Amino acid sequence: MSSPKKEQTGNTVIVGIDFGTTYSGVAFTWSNKIERMEVITSWDSDLHSTSDEEKTPTAISYNSKGEVSWGYSIPFEPEQGKWFKLLLIDEKDLPDEIRGSTKLKEAREYLKKHNKTPISVIAEYLRLLWNHCNQRIIETVSRAVVNYSKFHIVITVPAIWPQYARVRMREAAKDAGMLTKRIAGETRLDIISEPEAAALATLSDMEGRCDVQVGDTFVVADCGGGTTDIISYEVINISPMAVKECVQGQGGLCGAVFVDEAFVQILKKKFGQKAWDKMEGRSRHRIIHDEWEHGIKPMFNGNMRPCIITMPVECIDFSAFMTGRRAVPKIEITADDVCTAFDPVVDKIGGMVAEQAAAIKTLQTEEKLKGPKYVILVGGFGRCKYLLTALKRFVGEDVEILQSRGSGPWTAICRGAVIHASSLQGLGSFTVQIQSRIARASYGTTVIRDWNSRMHKKKDKYWDEERQGWYARDQMDWSLKIGEEMISDKPVRFSYSRLYSTDEASQRKIEVKIYTSTESPPPPRKESSVLLLCTIDWDTEINIANLSTYTNQLGKVYYKLEYELQMGSKNVVANYEVKG
Incomplete structure (x- = not known):
């Protein structure tokens, strides 16, 4: 099998941007250094403990002086805009249960308060992200290399997005100054789907493995903050590795943010509306960030001892102490509570994965009736232990579910975006080919x-x-x-x-x-x-x-x-x- 024709260039800096609903990540490489791909981790931060993460929050804040802060650099107290990525989709095209989401309502109100449109606030965020990453690239490869190299930028978007949302994303990137003319020539911008980028990173990791044979099928589940996309491939060649999409992909607005929102509703019920309304923003942040985001959520696998959360002092009814009746200053979060938050989202993902597996089976001959060899979890939510545990009941024991640890699943999309551009540019040794796709429209x-x-x-x-x-x-x-x-x-x-x-x-x-x-x-x-x-x-x-x-x-x-x-x-x- 011949390799695809590639576009040969001179010095090129390739940047892959995973602009996510909750977190955004960036990877880059340059010239023929695809093997030295780097993921940006040095973020300006108001919290030193988070400055070296592989991603930064997709959040922005405008203060009364007109100053803008973003990501980890947002001071704790101010209001901030989040979830604005999902506002690129027209409200009529959102599912009913998502359209009325509290988080989306807050995002719309924040943009209205600051007289911003979805495109303008995304352009503002991308400008700040781009300027920061451009500086980090200069510090890595030198100003001369950056100044005299062409740039090839790849931004990823959910596969389920309608075409008009892709057009709006391109407009926001242009308004962000990412396509400003450079000494070396015009900047190229590609927009590809998140699951395909994730699949490219996954295929790159799988190339050369002894357990991958022609005819094998596998499902890549890209589970992110706001969306989940499922895409399935069949291996049609080993060296160079080539695959084709074998069944029509699926996707939906069922990411980690909806689990987070459900957990907040559980907290409100546990604390009581009166105590919740009295709670200071810093206290809410501590509970959600420390107890949930970095405690219960990543470690939960379906079982856990009850988690005791101390009620913030401002929520305690001190009049009860004066009358001899003591208010209980703690609440208890049980495994059943956490399952209640997870299950609606996990069940949707599991249902889509099961449908993909069933569709793959219909393609097999009666002699080889089998489902996919692997279901591979990527994306931020793809690292969730409970998701891994829950999916097993949807696909059965014959299908192995792979879930990498560390930053690999979280950075798969931005790394895959770089690999996509690198393969087009003819840089490095990456040879995986996606020879065909199934139309989603x-x-x-x-x-x-x-x-x-x-x-x-x-x-x-x-x-x-x-x-x-x-x-x-x-x-x-x-x-x-x-x-x-x-x-x-x-x-x-x-x-x-x-x-x-x-x-x-x-x-x-x-x-x-x-x-x-x-x-x-x-x-x-x-x-x-x-x-x-x-x-x-x-x-x-x-x-x-x-x-x-x-x-x-x-x-x-x-x-x-x-x-x-x-x-x-x-x-x-x-x-x-x-x-x-």
């Missing part, structure tokens, strides 16, 4: 078709003067349908034609609108579930003398322009090109 254009009263709606019927016949307008021609295979670097071709009268001979511009739908199967006509993805403008001089002609029933002659729309696919994103 349908892509197509509107066309007219010969009128058929049994197939078409009456409101679509119209008389075409040029062709002198009855036609149905706004019919969909899906160039790629949801669930179909997208082969990397092998475009799908569709032919179209357009008629011109002699009066239109000077016309230069052709406009093609691309639509998308997540319905399965996609609808045959343009309706509410069919959304405009983008508009392609083709501006070229048309020499009608070189065109063939078409004569209608009335003898009127038209010039016929034939052109081709090519759709390629990389990173689960459709790319279109018009050829005349």
